[in-house]
Amino acid sequence: MSQIQVIPRISLTWLLVAQVLVILPHLSHLPLWVIGLWLGCAAWRVQIFRMRANYPSTLLKLGLMIATGCGVFLSRGSLIGLDAGVVLLVGAFILKLLEMRTRRDALVLIFLGFFVVVTAYLFDDSITAALYSVLPVTALLAGLIGLQQSSLASRPWDTAKLAAGLMLQALPIMLLLFVFFPRIGPLWSLPMPGGNAVTGLSDSMTPGDIADLSRSGALAFRASFDGEVPPRTELYWRALTLDRFDGRRWSQSSALNYSPSPDWQKAGDPVSYSIVMQPSSQPWLFALDVAETSLPQTRQLSDFRLQRSKPVERSLLYQVTSWPQALREPHGSSTGLRRALQLPANVDPRSRQWARELRQQYPQDEQLVNALLKHFNQQPFVYTLRPPQMSRDSVDDFLFDSRRGFCAHYAGAMTFVLRAAGIPSRVVAGYQGGEYNPNGNYVQVRQFDAHAWVEYWQPDRGWVSVDPTFQVAPERIESGLEQALAGEESFMEGSPFSPLRFRKLAWLNQIRLAWDNLNYSWQRWVLGYQGAQQLELLQRWFGRVEARELIISLVGGGALFLAFIALWLFKPWIRNGAPEQRLFSQFERLLRRHGIYRKAGEVPGHFARRAAIALPRQAPEIIQFYRSFEAQYYAGESIDPKLLRSQLRQLRRALPLRLSRLDRQQ
Amino acid sequence: MRRKLEACLEAVNQVLLGKEPQVRLALACLLARGHLLIEDLPGMGKTTLSHALAKVLGLSFQRVQFTSDLLPGDILGTSVFDKDSGQFTFHPGPIFAELVLADEINRATPKSQSALLEAMEEGQVTIEGATRPLPDPFFVIATQNPVSQGGTFALPESQLDRFLMRLSLGYPARGAEKALLLGDSRRALLPQISAVLDHSELAAIQAEVPKVRVSDALVEYVLRLVEATRTQPQFAWGLSPRASLALLAASRAWAYLAGRDYVIPEDVQAVLPSVVGHRLRERADPSGHGGSTLVQGLLREVTPL
Amino acid sequence: MIAAVQARWNRWLTRRLPASSRVRLTQRRIFIVPSKVGVMFLLALTLMLLAAINYQNSLAYALTFLLGSVFIVAILHTYRNLSGLVLRAAGANTVFVGEHVRYQVTLESLNHAHQAISLGFADEPPLIVDVPPQASTPAELSLLTTQRGWLKAPRMRVESGFPLGLLKAWSWVDLDQQALVYPQPIAADLPPVMASVGDEDEQGLRVSADGADDFQGLRSYQAGDSRKRLHWKAYSRGMGLLVKDFASLGGSQTCLDIAALSGDQEYRLSVLCYWVLQYTERHQPFSLRLDDKQIAADTGDVHCQACLRALALTGLSQ
Known part of the structure; x- marks a missing residue:
């Protein structure tokens, strides 16, 4: 059995490739030392592959595992939680490749690889990330196929092509599942990836x-x-x-x-x-x-x-x-x-003073607001993203000195003045x-x-x-x-x-807008395809949504696609041989129905004569067909499938659907 | 012409009772310009068959009894000093006949065997520097005891390949043997046979045979047969291209004898055991005689269509 | 109970997959189920699906579904890898008890390639072969022999997990093969020379070309000649392969008679087997007499085979 356990070369090659592809998208959020660990382990593994190094000893493996755990704890502050979990998973994936010896190890590695690909989606689910992930998945599948191949197979590309072909054939069924598989809410809450600062408004x-x-x-x-x-x-x-x-x-x-x-x-x-x-x-x-x-x-x-x-x-x-x-x-x-109406005490005295003046001038709130807007409009205010530094009384500085600022300055100053004037x-x-x-x-x-x-x-x-x-x-x-x-x-x-x-x-703008549109559709129709969106789509298609319909669509559609793939794979319509040959097989099939089988290696002529003896009433038709067949197939007469077909038809007509035993024995 | 061929067969069958298939194969072999190896125990009528064939076809006939002391010169001929003329004159050996019966060829030493076989292959002999053509038609019937009999030199495979067909006459059927016992001595009948064909007719027929039509489908069948011997593991080795050519030639002659101007799979199957039986060996037993069972396997497993 | 189930299973198999020297694997003959790895794979997919549900991540859903679909499509591929494969019996060698019989099997492809087909008897480690498209591949399955006579090959398991190993398709094929097993030779002293019973006259000193006693001369090598007799010196001189030809003087011949031996039947047969081999090696003629069969004196390989065959089959119903 030992020979079976060894990992074939092709599989190992693809697993090494897969490791690179799987880890790449994680690089941005992995601590640096994991990358170092990865490079070290990969180099070691390649050396093992080239027979220049030995597998790590059990002690060393244990040490590496503990060290990785400690490293994760040190850099992430805990061993649980999504971030730490992902680092641990990637670490396990890296170490597993190093110690991979048997097919079982390789299988574990491949399954780990799939999980690592899934975790990458939690960090980046853009269209590019999704397309990219086809690469590691193909490589992992190629590794899986390579495990099955005998050592005779020697071309890695063929293996990858087979993996890609499998994925391509699986695509329609995957789409069906994606559309019809019922989406349910989270079963329990899980930590989300965090820590990557998002730019945006704050409170x-x-x-x-x-x-x-x-x-x-x-x-x-x-x-x-x-x-x-x-x-x-x-x-x-x-x-x-x-x-x-x-x-x-x-x-x-x-x-x-x-x-x-x-x-x-x-x-x-x-x-x-x-x-x-x-x-x-x-x-x-x-x-x-x-x-x-x-x-x-x-x-x-x-x-x-x-x-x-x-x-x-x-x-x-x-x-x-x-x-x-x-x-x-x-x-x-x-x-x-x-x-x-809240305002801090003791700041911006000039603005407060101005607000009081405005209040006296415009007792109506709306008049006051309009006057304020007019003030902004008519005084030499400048809209700029590079305002000067403000002192402690920022509103005063802005309103009366610099008069340079942008929306936040204008909104802040206006609110200040309105509040000071008693308008909420x-x-x-x-x-x-x-x-x-x-x-x-x-x-x-x-x-x-x-x-x-x-x-x-x-x-x-x-x-x-x-x-x-x-x-x-x-x-x-x-x-x-x-x-x-x-x-x-x-x-x-x-x-x-x-x-x-x-x-x-x-043109650049056009491309940019098209790309943005693609991303938007991706977000709306793929990433956002959860409960409500699915319900809406299915309702639009079927009018109402019931479990029965979902299941019928899913199973029926899946069976249909499978049937197509099966047709394409098995190609039952391809029959070997020339048309005459096919006609002769029909002839055989016709006679088989009446219990006359062509023996292994029996020549057509002998078979026809035997059939003619067994079915004396139809002998003329049988012999006639055979003569034409021989003439066309062997004697070099021009090939005329029509003639053969019509003679076959005559024979079929001459033969009863079922022959009584008496008839046959005559 | 074909009626004459039928008459030939008829005449030979008169002498050699109950051996119609073998006689027919022997004649087909001759028409295909091949040589024939008959492998059988002594006394089964090998000599009678050869002699009768020579007679009906109007060929000159010579018989060489191969023994362990036979020398190549005894077959090819020697130059003898003629005292009268003071020169060497060539005395042609038995090989210069049109139909040569090499009886019990496996009794002779390999050296003598190869002298005959080389002459068969090249259609000419070179003696003391002079090349002398052999007559046309030239047809060798060699007979051989089954190898398990002691004191013989079995022909090596390379030499066997030079025979188009190998036949085994076998024991006659009971009825035929009874007729044989009751009737005149068969040998005595031989002088009564008269030639049915003359040289020109035979040459014409031999020229006709290669024109028998072989369709694409039939060539495919022959190829399938040959491929089977090359790929299936029970064969020690596959058939050579020479063997496939021989198979086709023999099938043509067989079809011609049957009065057809095209070959059908029946013809191939009819000649297959004789044409390839001696060229095949079982892998499990390369020195044995698995040929015939292998041929049966071929006939059964290679589909004619 | 188990035996009864086993017997019923065997009967069912025989009905469904009758023995034949040429078997084409078709839909009726192929079984397919997920392998252990496949079950693990499905478990892993379930975990991934749970992650997809909990994180409400469409891409995780998509990958899970993609791998699930690959699994489904792999059913077709795994089935196809086995379907259409033709297995053909190609003979077996003859061996002595205690040796391994090697059954030859030819795997043939009629159209597409068949990769990583594992082939083996139930208890033996399987053999893995590839069959290129429209070509054939030989394979050899060995089986340890324990008793003489005809050894029928058990059903062989033809299995393949290709391409993904997540499923396994298999069939039990009976190619109706059997091999002849000779008794195990057991060394014993050679019997005293006895006059053979026969009409051979006493002084009839026959020269047998295959003997071992007197050097007769050299002759050219022919297939089947013993290597031990090659005249290597002549070969080194470039004279081609020559064989030293010996003749033996046949005198009174040995008769190997089972009745002359004591002990149980198998032991006696084993001793006779040893003697047959010894005499053949020495090129001494001998005859053999068994309870139900007698073989006249002769020498050579053919004779040896006939004797061994008789020893292997004596007392056994065919």
Whole structure:
């Protein structure tokens, strides 16, 4: 049996290749020492393969295992949890290859490899990652095939080709399973990969934070509208509100989470759309005002934002319906309004003074707001991502000295002044605008679309949104940040080679948009293909969804595909031989039905004569057919299958369907 | 022409009772311009068959009894000094007959055997530097005792290959033997046989035989047979291309004798045992005589279609 | 109980897979189930599916389904790897008791290739062969012999897990092969020379070409000649392979008679077997007399084979 246990060369080759392919996508989040361990073990394994080194001793193996465990504990702080688990898994995968000796070891290695590929999906599930993973899976399958091949097989490529062929043939059934296999919610909660910092809005804001975001071209979310896409200037995507100001920083008050849902009245036409958002590690969702969603475990907080019970760690698809003209909290809540008037003591005296002056000048709240906006519009305010340093009284500095800043400055300053004037108001953080992608009819919103604006409360009118930035730099709202900063070159300073910087090159832009569209479809239809999406699709196809139909479709479809593959593999229609030969087989089959078999090695002539003797009544037809057959097949007469066929037909007609025994013996 | 061939067979069968298939094969062998090896115990009518064949075909006949002291010169001929002319004159040996019966060829030494076989192969003999052509037609019937009999030199495989066919006459059927016992001495009948064919007719027939049509399908069958001997492990070695050519030639002659101008698988099967039986050996027993069982296996397992 | 089940199983197999010297593996003859590795694979897939469900990860779902589908497709491939394969009996060698019989089997492909076919009797380690497309591959299965007579080859297991090893397709094939097993030679003193009973006259000194006593001369080598008699010196001189020819003077011949021996039947046969081999090696003629058979005096391989065969089969019903 020992000979069977040895791992064939081809298998070993492919397993070595597979190891590289499997580990590559993990490189970004593996600690450095694991990579060192990997390179060392791989080099050792290759030396064993070349008979220049021995297998590690049991003691050494044990040592390596313990060392790996300790290493994981040191670098990840624990041995459980997803991050540590993945490192452990990769470590086991690396060590297993080193000690791999028998086929059983190889099988364990291959199964471990599949698991490592699965864990890679938890970190990166983009379309490229998915396509890439075909490579390690093929290599692992090739390794598995190689284990079965006898030592005679010597061409690794053939093995890989076979593996790829198997996968290709499995593809239709896999798609069927993917579409029809019922999706259920998580059975128990599992740790998610974390630690990789996500750029995006946070729950507190200094002006500089948004300036940082504006350097990033990373995607925040995409939105597909069921109908017309609303004009850009109306696309104010609310994320959260910031209602606490400590003199420098706007943040959200913790009380918000416990407040009851606000009351609001639907008005005007609703807008329906779906959003696929990128992982943000934050619990809030993005939506236009005022939004309702069917997403489970999500509720509307008192500041009208949507918030999930858990942070968004993976791409998330949700459906939203918004009523832009809804009346929000026309009666207000006393605690909420009190929070919307909070100001820190002893800062920005000039601004407070100015607010008092404005209040005296404009007793009406709306007049005051308009005057304030006019002030921003008419005074020499500059929209820039490079504002000067501010002193302790940041609002004073901005309003009266520098007058240079961007949305966060304008929103912060305006809220400050409104509060100082006794009007309840707060800063809304979110995104504004987005890029319309005509390929897929959706809007994509990136980090540099981050924006801050203001909403203030009026009795009976409720909360009203207002955007001071629009007064200063209307192009920011109408066409986007890049236009607003056209002269400044501070747009996306951090990433000089991002394709977003080359939007002016039409063809490049076209490719970029198409690629983005592909990614979006991938997210919506593949990554987002979970319970709700599946239900919706199946309902669209079948009208209603019942287990019976699902099973029938799954089994029936699978059987159909299998039948196709079987046909393709076995090719039953391919018969060997010339047409005459096939006709002779028909002749044989015809006679076989009447108990006359051609013996092994019997020549056609002898068989025909025997048949003629056994079936004397049909002898003329039998002999006639044989004569023509001989003439065409051996005597070199022109081949005429038609003649043979017609003679065969005559014989068939002459033969009764079933021959009585009497007939045969005559 | 074919009627004459039938008459030939008829005449030979008169002399050699109950051996129609063998006589027919022998004639086919001759028509295919091949040589014949008859392997049998003494007294089974080998000599009678050869003699009768020579008679009906109008061929000159010589018989050489091979013994262990036979020298090559005894077969090929020698130059003898003629006192009258003062020169060497060549006395042709028995090989210069048109039909030579080499009786009990395995009794002679290998040297004498090869002298005959080389002459058969080349159609000419070289004696003392002079090359002399053999007559046309030239047909050798060699007989051989089964090897298990003591005191013989069995022909090596390479030499066996030079015979187109190997036949075994076997014991006559009971009825035929009774007729043999009751009737005249068969040898006595021999002088009564008259030639049916003359030289030109025989030459014409021999020229006709290669024109017998062999279809593609039939060649495929022959190829399958040959391939089977080369690939199946029970064969010690496969058939040579010479053997496949021989098989085709013999099948043509057989078809011609049957009055057809094309070959059908029946013809191949009819000549196969005689043509390949002596060229095959079982792997398990390369010195033995597994040939005939192997041929039966071939006939059974290689499909004619 | 087990024996009864076994017997029923054997009967069923015989009905379903009758013995034949040429067997083509078809749908009726091939069985297929997941192998141990396959079950492990399915367990691993279940784990992956659990991970996919808990992480709600579509790609993990996709990979799980892909591997599951590969498993399903592999059923067809594994079946196909065996289907259409033709097995043909190709004889067996004859051996003495205690040696291994080698049954020759030819595996033939009629169309596609058959890879990694394992072939073996139930208890013996299997042999692994590849059969290229439209070609044939010889294989040799050995079996230890324990008693003389005809040894029928047991059913052989033809199995393949190719391509993935997750499933195994197999068939039990009976190629109706048998091998002749001679008795085990047991060394014993050669019997005293006895006058053979026969009509051979006393002085009839026959010169037998195959003897061992008197050097007669050299002759050219022919297939089947003993290697021991090759005249190597002549060969080294470039004179080709020559054989030293001996003749023996046959005198009174030895008769090996089973009745002259004592002991149990098998032992006596073994001794006779040894003697037959000894005399053949010495090129001495001998005759053999068994309870139910008598073989006249002769010498040479053919005679030896005939005697051994008689020894192997005596007292056994065919």
